[in-house]
Amino acid sequence: MEAYIYDSVRTPRGIGKPSGSLSQVSPVQLSTTLLEALKSRNNLDTLLVEDIIMGCVTQAGEQGGNIAKVAAQESGYGNHVSAMSLNRYCASGLEAVNQAAAMVKSGWSNLIIAGGVESMSRVPMGIDGSAWVMEPNAAFGKFVPQGISADLIATKYGYTRNDLDSFAVRSQQRASYAQKHKYFENSIIPVKDINGFTLLQQDEYIRENTSLETLGNLKPAFQQMGDLLFDQTAIDTYLEIEKIQHVHHAGNASGIVDGAALMLIGNKEIGLKLGLKPRAKITMGAVIGSEPLIMLEGPTPATKKALKNAGMQVNDIDIFEINEAFAVVPLRLMDNLNIDPSIVNVNGGAIALGHPLGATGCMILGTALDELERQNKNIALATLCVGGGMGIATIIERI
Numbered sequence: 001m002e003a004y005i006y007d008s009v010r011t012p013r014g015i016g017k018p019s020g021s022l023s024q025v026s027p028v029q030l031s032t033t034l035l036e037a038l039k040s041r042n043n044l045d046t047l048l049v050e051d052i053i054m055g056c057v058t059q060a061g062e063q064g065g066n067i068a069k070v071a072a073q074e075s076g077y078g079n080h081v082s083a084m085s086l087n088r089y090c091a092s093g094l095e096a097v098n099q100a101a102a103m104v105k106s107g108w109s110n111l112i113i114a115g116g117v118e119s120m121s122r123v124p125m126g127i128d129g130s131a132w133v134m135e136p137n138a139a140f141g142k143f144v145p146q147g148i149s150a151d152l153i154a155t156k157y158g159y160t161r162n163d164l165d166s167f168a169v170r171s172q173q174r175a176s177y178a179q180k181h182k183y184f185e186n187s188i189i190p191v192k193d194i195n196g197f198t199l200l201q202q203d204e205y206i207r208e209n210t211s212l213e214t215l216g217n218l219k220p221a222f223q224q225m226g227d228l229l230f231d232q233t234a235i236d237t238y239l240e241i242e243k244i245q246h247v248h249h250a251g252n253a254s255g256i257v258d259g260a261a262l263m264l265i266g267n268k269e270i271g272l273k274l275g276l277k278p279r280a281k282i283t284m285g286a287v288i289g290s291e292p293l294i295m296l297e298g299p300t301p302a303t304k305k306a307l308k309n310a311g312m313q314v315n316d317i318d319i320f321e322i323n324e325a326f327a328v329v330p331l332r333l334m335d336n337l338n339i340d341p342s343i344v345n346v347n348g349g350a351i352a353l354g355h356p357l358g359a360t361g362c363m364i365l366g367t368a369l370d371e372l373e374r375q376n377k378n379i380a381l382a383t384l385c386v387g388g389g390m391g392i393a394t395i396i397e398r399i
């Protein structure tokens, strides 16, 4: 059985600070905005929706306790809809899509909504505590924060600050161009307040005027914590490294933002019943585990695994979305697998647009789908590095 994407929607990404346009909107409201949009855009008989799976990383406070079920109830889908929230760190939104696809492909479900949500302004990253840092045996001498891991990768493989900043400038230029030319409009659902007043209708984190000069003024973000606490742990583990070069900063790391994304995923029969045309099939999904201290090297083995299991090669992929958690992550994958940069993150990435942790995986897959349609191409692969040393990849093909 095949799993088809029938629709894909997302909120704009709001700056994840109290000044951001979505900071007054609860994560449940972000989610219901999209559930309502899926209902109205597709004239969806919600009685046929069986499950809602939503990635969410910081599951505390108003994002805790299975936000997907609360959103399902609040959007009037009906009591029959089951729902769950899951956490595979930054892969959560894509993991939700992959799980939905697997359930549809296996025949366990006919129609599922999957994606994710994260309000980083209201529920800050890390506020839920973490076994990585709170379990003494797991933490001591073994754990470093992701920014240190990113700097470690850059040091180990010789990526300079100029390499990273050049990539960041390109992300900003591509995102600005895509926004100006309305490439995101097919998927973006404006977020409104309770009076129907529009709070945000396009991504607000982009900085169009970013240049190598403006980035050159930014201080390394992880130098201080590295000097004080973590560099020695990294050096003790990677003995070939004498000193960590701290090359990531606010302008070449992913932005802290708020947002949500969802996809409507089902089999062929349900599409016929609902009168919906499939936009793409979900061909393959893969997850892998990798060394947890350097942590962010997962996209290479995850991409290889997804390609191998799909019987494909890098050359079969028309569009890559590689999450820009830190600039070194996509650079490393492109170099490892010899991927042409001109087909990677063609509309920018999380450096320019932001990375709403639990939503991003679904968002970038949706961006890839929109771009396949715009370019009239066929196959896309989305991949993310994942906290704790993991990687995820998903391949879609247009029908």
Ligand SMILES: CC(C)(COP(=O)(O)OP(=O)(O)OC[C@H]1O[C@@H](n2cnc3c(N)ncnc32)[C@H](O)[C@@H]1OP(=O)(O)O)[C@@H](O)C(=O)NCCC(=O)NCCS
Binding pocket: 090, 146, 147, 207, 210, 211, 214, 215, 218, 221, 249, 250, 251, 253, 254, 255, 256, 325, 326, 355, 385, 387
């Ligand atoms: C890197 C990081 C710590 C920076 O956070 P921050 O200091 O709150 O970032 P800000 O947005 O306030 O930017 C800091 C400064 O850089 C400036 N800046 C940011 N992007 C810029 C750009 N593209 N061009 C010029 N200046 C820029 C800001 O204006 C700000 O300047 P100010 O201090 O004079 O106001 C944060 O973005 C981060 O942690 N990112 C990674 C998130 C993460 O780990 N996600 C999971 C990864 S898998």
